[in-house]
Amino acid sequence: MKPVFALVDCNNFYVSCERAFNPRLAGRPVVVLSNNDGCIVARSDEAKALGIAMGVPAFEVADILEKNNVHILSSNYTLYADMSDRVMQTLSAFTPEIEIYSIDEAFLNLAALSKNPIECARRIKATVKKWTAMPVSIGIAHTKTLSKIANRIAKKSPDAGGVFDLTSAGDIDALLGTIAVEHIWGVGIRTAIKLKKAKIKTALDLKNADTYWIRKKFGVVGLRTVYELRGDVCYCLEENPPTKRQVAVSRSFGEPVDDVGKLKEAAAAFAVRAGEKLRQEKLFANLISVFVTTSPFIKNKYFNSQTAAFEVATNDTTELICTACLCVEKLYRKGCLFKKCGVILHSLVSENQIQHNLFDAADREKSKRLMRTVDLINTRFEASLHWAAEGLKQPWQVKFKRRSKRFTTDWSDLLEVA
DNA sequence: TCTGGGGTCCTAGGACCC
DNA sequence: TCTGGGGTCCTAGGACCC
Numbered sequence: 001m002k003p004v005f006a007l008v009d010c011n012n013f014y015v016s017c018e019r020a021f022n023p024r025l026a027g028r029p030v031v032v033l034s035n036n037d038g039c040i041v042a043r044s045d046e047a048k049a050l051g052i053a054m055g056v057p058a059f060e061v062a063d064i065l066e067k068n069n070v071h072i073l074s075s076n077y078t079l080y081a082d083m084s085d086r087v088m089q090t091l092s093a094f095t096p097e098i099e100i101y102s103i104d105e106a107f108l109n110l111a112a113l114s115k116n117p118i119e120c121a122r123r124i125k126a127t128v129k130k131w132t133a134m135p136v137s138i139g140i141a142h143t144k145t146l147s148k149i150a151n152r153i154a155k156k157s158p159d160a161g162g163v164f165d166l167t168s169a170g171d172i173d174a175l176l177g178t179i180a181v182e183h184i185w186g187v188g189i190r191t192a193i194k195l196k197k198a199k200i201k202t203a204l205d206l207k208n209a210d211t212y213w214i215r216k217k218f219g220v221v222g223l224r225t226v227y228e229l230r231g232d233v234c235y236c237l238e239e240n241p242p243t244k245r246q247v248a249v250s251r252s253f254g255e256p257v258d259d260v261g262k263l264k265e266a267a268a269a270f271a272v273r274a275g276e277k278l279r280q281e282k283l284f285a286n287l288i289s290v291f292v293t294t295s296p297f298i299k300n301k302y303f304n305s306q307t308a309a310f311e312v313a314t315n316d317t318t319e320l321i322c323t324a325c326l327c328v329e330k331l332y333r334k335g336c337l338f339k340k341c342g343v344i345l346h347s348l349v350s351e352n353q354i355q356h357n358l359f360d361a362a363d364r365e366k367s368k369r370l371m372r373t374v375d376l377i378n379t380r381f382e383a384s385l386h387w388a389a390e391g392l393k394q395p396w397q398v399k400f401k402r403r404s405k406r407f408t409t410d411w412s413d414l415l416e417v418a
Numbered sequence: 419t420c421t422g423g424g425g426t427c428c429t430a431g432g433a434c435c436c
Numbered sequence: 437t438c439t440g441g442g443g444t445c446c447t448a449g450g451a452c453c454c
Contacts, residue, residue, distance in 0.1 A: 013454095034422035041422070057421040075422090102454045188452050219428065221452085248424055297421065342423090398422095 003233060004111040004140060004167060005147040006121055008091060008128075011135040011155070011162075013104035014042035017083045018073055020133040021407045021415055029070040033058055035398045036252055037074055074400035082408045086132045094124055099238045107144060109237050118165040125162055141166035144235045145228035148185040149176070149203060176229065179203040186225045191218060203229060243350070244281055249273045250291070250342025253396035260332040263292065263341060264325045265391030270343040271324040272387055275317040276378075278345060279371060284313035284354055286347035288320065290327035295339040304331045313347075313354045316367040317374070320345075321389045 010016060014032040019025045029046035033039065039057050050068055052061050058072070065072060084103045092098055097109040114120035121138040128136050139151025146166050153175065154164035166172060182192035184203055194217065200206050207229035214222045224234040249270040257263050267290055278285060291305035306327035310319065324343055377385050405413035 036420090036422075038421055055422085059420045062420090105454075186452070190451065221428065242426095244425085245427095246425075250423065252422065295421080340422095344424095 001111050002142055003109050003237065004117050004142065005144050005237070006108040006110050006117065006124070007101075007139045007144070007147040007151045008106050008108060008124065008136050009139075009151050009155075010087060010104040011137055012042055012044050013084075013134075014075060014080055015044045015047075016134055017080050018076070018404055019044075020083065021079075022404065025071055029068055030073065031058075031065070031070055032073045032075050033402070034075060035400075036254055037072075037399065037401055038252065041075065072402055074403040076400075076404050076406070078406050078409050079404065083132065083134065087128055087134050087136070090128050090131050091124065094120075094127075097237060097239065100241070107147070107237055110140070117167065118163060121163045121165070122161075135162070137162045139164055139166070142231050143228040143233050145185050145225060146231065149179055149183075152179070152183060173204055173207075176204040176207060177202050181206055184225065184229070186221060191222070194218075244283065244348060246344055246346040246348065247274050247277045247281070247283075247285070248342060248344040249277070250340065250344075251396075251398055252340045253338070254399040255395045256295075256337040256339050257341075257396050258335070258337050260328065262391070262396060263332060263338055264328045265389065265394065266341050266396045267324040267328045267343060268321045268387060268389035268391075269394070270341065271320040272317055272390060274343050274345050275315055275320045275371075276375065278315040278348070279375060281348075283348045283350060284315050285320075285345035286310060286313045286349065287345070288323050288327070289344040289346065290324050290331065290342070291344075292328065292331045292338050292341045294336050298337075302333060302336050304333075306330050312357050312360055312362070312364075313349050314367075316362075316371060317387065318367075319362075321387060325389065 015025075015030045018030065018032065027046070028044070029050060030044040031040050031047050031052060032042040034041045037058060039055055040052060040061065041055070043052055043054065047070055050064055050070070052064060058065070064070070080103060088098075088100050088106060091106050091108060095108055095110070095113050097112070099107045101107055110117045110120055117140050121140060125136055125138055128134055137151055137154040139147045139149065139154050140163075141147040141150045150164045150166040154160045154162055157164065166175070169175060179202055181187050181195045181201060181203065182189065184206065187195070195201075195206065200209055206226060209226060211223060211226060214226050227234050251266070251270065253266065257266065287307055287309055289305055289307040291303065293303040294301050308323050308327055310323070314320070320343075374385055407413055407415050
């Protein structure tokens, strides 16, 4: 049976999360900002209509925001993650054939669920709205790439009502002719420029392109996109997420850092968080990379990274901190104003894949018990245990000046209705 | 003045082996 | 003096995604 992919995509996800708990935001232009209130990462339809682009620095559009009385919010990831869980759980109630693709998107296979996918999708859309207050759009097609396009049509076309089915659409080619190449899933800015130079401007052009030429110029990835546009499945539904290949924690600083001690504290704090993620996934790292960078927008920018190997793969926070700090010592450069730092753990393995060392001096059992206890306390009492290496005063901490409350994950932030 | 974060996959090229 | 060919593994960098 041919798969029938339904791509469910939350509309303006971060903004919709905020609106779910603040009805006064309905109908108003709203934007959500990235860390340190730097860039615009989500916009309501009203904000999009003002010409505010995705990803632009907030200061560049400051006057538009001001003039139009746009409601500006810092991002509130705790709230968004919890809302995402609720949406995904609702979708899972319809079918086990679901792939959670990102915080605000999921692919479903409707083939076995219903003979009438569009009616089914409308039911899903209504249920998600009712149970979670989240507006979604749904695109249906026989490949993932086409379902992305169907979703785009569902969002843009006023008479679609938020649901569009390409499998029952009459003239698919006519529709593909209206989609610019840069709006195809898998075609980024660089590929789009190259394609346009070759007079390939729409999804229809790409569908009919010469596969030999595509393979040569854009590799197998480009080729897959062409086949998917033709309706041949290259990307299946991935119901079980593959194990992570890397874990990264990086932040731009709220204030620039010029002191090696402070830089180490930041790296230590990121190593702590990376260790938590690693243990959540029950993984161990063979390698750690640390990078530091000044602002990329200044004249004498400086970027550097260091990679170190562990003797035995580890997820022990103490060990991660020590190695991260050694890396920072090698990376630090006097006189630089550092703006960002990050810790990346890679070459990850599960416990039974660890290559042990005959002369290993570490007490791995003790470390395991300690980490388990720390994690337990921090889950139970919300991050109450810290490592001294993280420092007490953290001037580099990310700043969120306009953050909404943790409505769904903190008792003291519970919404009150008067 | 102010510019996010966390991932994946693919490819080319070097090191190394027989 | 003249110095092959085929394979694997690893890594860095590019491109893309949300």
